[in-house]
Amino acid sequence: MSLLINLLWVYLYAVIAWIILSWIRVSPDHPVARVSVFLDRIIYPVLLPLRRVIPPLRLGGGLLDLSPIVLILAIQILIRILS
DSSP states (O other): OHHHHHHHHHHHHHHHHHHHHHTSOOOTTSHHHHHHHHHHHHHHHHHHHHHHHSOOEEETTEEEOOHHHHHHHHHHHHHHHHO
16 A cells, blocks of 8 residues: 555656646757656646646636646545545
């Protein structure tokens, strides 16, 4: 059970890193770009169903995607349930 909890913590930190990296422009040949691609591959399959259910909020001229926040909360709830 603790292995699953530890994996959930690692995934939670990966989601947070993915959010931060989404704010930073990185050239494709930079080593951080590989990390970004890896995080995209492990996070998008979980995030896409949430994006279908939760529409982005319109803020002025832009949109605010709430699905990563919901994913973080869901992971934290799972961790608390399993602890």
